[in-house]
Amino acid sequence: MIRSALSYPSKKNLVLQCLRRMSSLVSTSVSEVHPGVAHVTMHSPPVNSLSLSFCQELSQNLQVIHKDKSIDIILLQSDIPGIFSAGLDIKEFTQPKERLMEFWTAFQQLYIDLYGASQTTIACMEGSAPAAGCMLALSCDYRVMTSNTKAKIGLNESLLGIAAPPWLAQQMMDTVGSRVAELSLWRGTLYAPEQALAIGLVDELHENPRERALELAVAEFQKIPRQARAASKTLTRQKRLKHFHQERQADLEHFVNFITQDAVQTQLRGYLQQLAAKKNKK
Ligand SMILES: CCCCCCCC/C=C\CC(=O)SCCNC(=O)CCNC(=O)[C@H](O)C(C)(C)COP(=O)(O)OP(=O)(O)OC[C@H]1O[C@@H](n2cnc3c(N)ncnc32)[C@H](O)[C@@H]1OP(=O)(O)O
Numbered sequence: 001m002i003r004s005a006l007s008y009p010s011k012k013n014l015v016l017q018c019l020r021r022m023s024s025l026v027s028t029s030v031s032e033v034h035p036g037v038a039h040v041t042m043h044s045p046p047v048n049s050l051s052l053s054f055c056q057e058l059s060q061n062l063q064v065i066h067k068d069k070s071i072d073i074i075l076l077q078s079d080i081p082g083i084f085s086a087g088l089d090i091k092e093f094t095q096p097k098e099r100l101m102e103f104w105t106a107f108q109q110l111y112i113d114l115y116g117a118s119q120t121t122i123a124c125m126e127g128s129a130p131a132a133g134c135m136l137a138l139s140c141d142y143r144v145m146t147s148n149t150k151a152k153i154g155l156n157e158s159l160l161g162i163a164a165p166p167w168l169a170q171q172m173m174d175t176v177g178s179r180v181a182e183l184s185l186w187r188g189t190l191y192a193p194e195q196a197l198a199i200g201l202v203d204e205l206h207e208n209p210r211e212r213a214l215e216l217a218v219a220e221f222q223k224i225p226r227q228a229r230a231a232s233k234t235l236t237r238q239k240r241l242k243h244f245h246q247e248r249q250a251d252l253e254h255f256v257n258f259i260t261q262d263a264v265q266t267q268l269r270g271y272l273q274q275l276a277a278k279k280n281k282k
Contacts (some may be wrong), residue, residue: 034218038071042078047086050132052099054089055106062113072226073217074117076140077124077210082150084123087131090160090275093259093268104255107132108248111167114139116241118230120221124209125202129153130190131164134201138171141233142216143202144209145193152190153201159188161267162259165251167244174240176200 033039040061042048050058065071078084092103114121114136121140123129128151129137137143137153145153155172157164164172164185172181176199183189184199196202206212221229244251258264 034214034222036071036222037073037075037214037217038065038068039075039077040065042076042085043080045080047083048078048080048133049086049089050107050110051089051092052103052106055103055110059106059110059113062110062117065119066113066117072119072229073221074119074121075124075210075213075217076114076121076136077213078126080127082127082148084125084127084129084151084153085133085136086128087133087135090268090272094265097256097260100256100259101252104252108244108251111135111139112241112244115171115237118233120217120229120233122213122217122221124213125151125153126209127151128190130156131160132168135168135171137202138168138175142204142213142221144204144206144213144216145196145202146209147193147205147207149192149194151193153193153196154188154190155185156188156190158186160271161264165255166247167240167251170240 040058042054042058044051044054048054062074065074088107092100095103120142123137123140123143125137125143125145127146127148129145130152134153134155145151155164155168163169169181169185172185175181176184180199184191191199191201193202193205197205204212259268
């Protein structure tokens with residue numbers, strides 16, 4: 001079952017009302033979170049891979065929160081132990097052209113909804129975040145990662161025989177600098193928490209990222225006036241988003257042309273087999 005759950009303080013607010021009217025796949029839970037702070041919790045077993053429907057559902061949740069003026073901080077988290085998100089669902093890459101287009105359009109939209117959110121966003125990573133999982137984290141304003149050395153983060157696309165799209169590569173460059181990004185992109189490096197902290201890919205390590213993120217949200221971020229935080233985000237992100245919208249169609253065409261090449265498809269099937277073989281060995 002795919003579930004991206006929204007935890008929220010007030011049962012009466014707009015978010016819950018809207019979510020109840022939406023897809024039956026969306027399940028919402030209400031928990032005591034500080035006023036103004038919403039949890040968006042990913043729950044798509046086994047590894048929160050971003051399928052078409054999961055991308056769409058996450059986007060829908062984010063769009064509803066964007067309209068709710070009572071919320072000024074979003075904490076993005078996973079309730080699957082050891083996993084933030086395994087990135088794009090690789091099985092989607094082997095689908096027919098029309099489905100590929102729908103899939104990539106949904107992934108682009110998810111980037112817009114997360115990177116472009118006016119609220120302050122914090123990624124709480126209790127586990128691994130490869131490739132598009134890393135994109136989710138990079139789209140947030142602040143990244144808290146578990147100190148558990150089993151967790152890994154980075155853009156490993158090259159190891160699958162593909163490359164990150166330009167806008168994701170740009171996010172990496174903006175975060176860790178051009179040279180480190182360049183090396184990590186062609187090597188497909190997945191970083192352990194201490195390494196990720198050292199290059200600035202994450203902002204903090206903590207034994208309990210959720211607890212730390214909530215503490216940061218309430219004790220630090222909410223003390224900064226909301227409109228100032230939003231305006232600061234606009235300063236740094238507006239240009240990138242404008243460019244993205246201009247290039248969106250070309251990006252879609254490039255993706256479909258690239259991914260449907262025989263050599264790429266062969267490589268991706270091989271990678272899926274490697275994952276299955278690894279699982280069988282356990
Ligand atoms: C130039 C532009 C055009 C091209 C653009 C391309 C797009 C680029 C942007 C993003 C690319 C991506 O995001 S691709 C995805 C990359 N992700 C990975 O490489 C991660 C792969 N997975 C893992 O490393 C591990 O599964 C894990 C560390 C995330 C978790 O390990 P764990 O041991 O807990 O779990 P298993 O490995 O046993 O996996 C369980 C189960 O899940 C399946 N699985 C894992 N990851 C994916 C995935 N990304 N998509 C689909 N399925 C996945 C795995 O096969 C197992 O399945 P079964 O239970 O059926 O065997």
